Amino acid sequence: MKARPIVLKLGGSVITHKDVPLSANESAIERLAEEIAEAKVPQLIIVHGGGSFGHPLAKKYSIKEGFNGKFSQLLGFSETHQAMITLNNMILKALIHCNIPALTIAPSSTIVSKSGRMVARIDDHLKNLLRLGLVPLLYGDAVLDSDKGFTILSGDQLVAAAAIQLNAERIIIGVEGDGLFKTDPKLGRGDLIRTCTLQQLKELGKQTRKTTAHDVTGGMQGKIAELVPAVEKGITVAIVNACKPQRV
Numbered sequence: 001m002k003a004r005p006i007v008l009k010l011g012g013s014v015i016t017h018k019d020v021p022l023s024a025n026e027s028a029i030e031r032l033a034e035e036i037a038e039a040k041v042p043q044l045i046i047v048h049g050g051g052s053f054g055h056p057l058a059k060k061y062s063i064k065e066g067f068n069g070k071f072s073q074l075l076g077f078s079e080t081h082q083a084m085i086t087l088n089n090m091i092l093k094a095l096i097h098c099n100i101p102a103l104t105i106a107p108s109s110t111i112v113s114k115s116g117r118m119v120a121r122i123d124d125h126l127k128n129l130l131r132l133g134l135v136p137l138l139y140g141d142a143v144l145d146s147d148k149g150f151t152i153l154s155g156d157q158l159v160a161a162a163a164i165q166l167n168a169e170r171i172i173i174g175v176e177g178d179g180l181f182k183t184d185p186k187l188g189r190g191d192l193i194r195t196c197t198l199q200q201l202k203e204l205g206k207q208t209r210k211t212t213a214h215d216v217t218g219g220m221q222g223k224i225a226e227l228v229p230a231v232e233k234g235i236t237v238a239i240v241n242a243c244k245p246q247r248v
């Protein structure tokens, strides 16, 4: 491959109204699709989060915790996945509308995790799409798990796995805030961290609160935990405010 790919995460906190179940932020989706088209990145992989589509259902049915043997939870697994493909279709439609040849790879049909961790490689498939000039589109999803029956595979884990497996040039994480802060910006005016080293990122991961109310995959703490191995491989990560035009 010519250029090293860039992996872009469109946070669920941007593409949906995270506190209103099943509510997409259509104007943000359309704007981001336009900006991605303008950027003309030669090798791009896009991953989007669950936002108010995936997280509330995953929480309601305890999907991340694994299969409890009950039929009602199986239905919940289907429903969580259905919500995700609904959101995915909106993103895909917006990308195609902007002449971006995106192609969805549904994690639920291609990835089996082991105790919540992605073990298989997906780089061959991604490379085949990139070679053709397609833009692979993945998302955090309800997936089968060899130990737990099923679980939730976060978009953040997918971003890091894809970037590491493909030796990406860079990861760009689009979130609703201005980036990474010393403390959760929702709790008051925290200090924005403009740059940080791997060691500082690890320290921040320990200090950051575990989960936000609407996120079953650890919110910012989960994100940092997933990004550390990518940074260890020398991949630069930028966390940017994707709610503001032109930042991504």
Ligand SMILES: Nc1ncnc2c1ncn2[C@@H]1O[C@H](COP(=O)(O)OP(=O)(O)OP(=O)(O)O)[C@@H](O)[C@H]1O
Pocket (backbone or CB within 6 Å): 010, 011, 012, 013, 014, 048, 049, 050, 051, 052, 055, 155, 174, 175, 176, 177, 179, 180, 181, 182, 183, 184, 185, 186, 208, 209, 212, 214, 215, 217, 218, 219, 220, 221, 223
């Ligand atoms: N130290 C921190 N710096 C920045 N944001 C933080 C921090 N601690 C907590 N947060 C919160 O993390 C949230 C972003 O992470 P979250 O997982 O909720 O969004 P997302 O990853 O975009 O959504 P999804 O998981 O649906 O893709 C922000 O809303 C912010 O309030």
Ligand SMILES: [Mg+2]
Pocket (backbone or CB within 6 Å): 049, 215, 217, 218, 219, 220
């Ligand atoms: Mg999240």
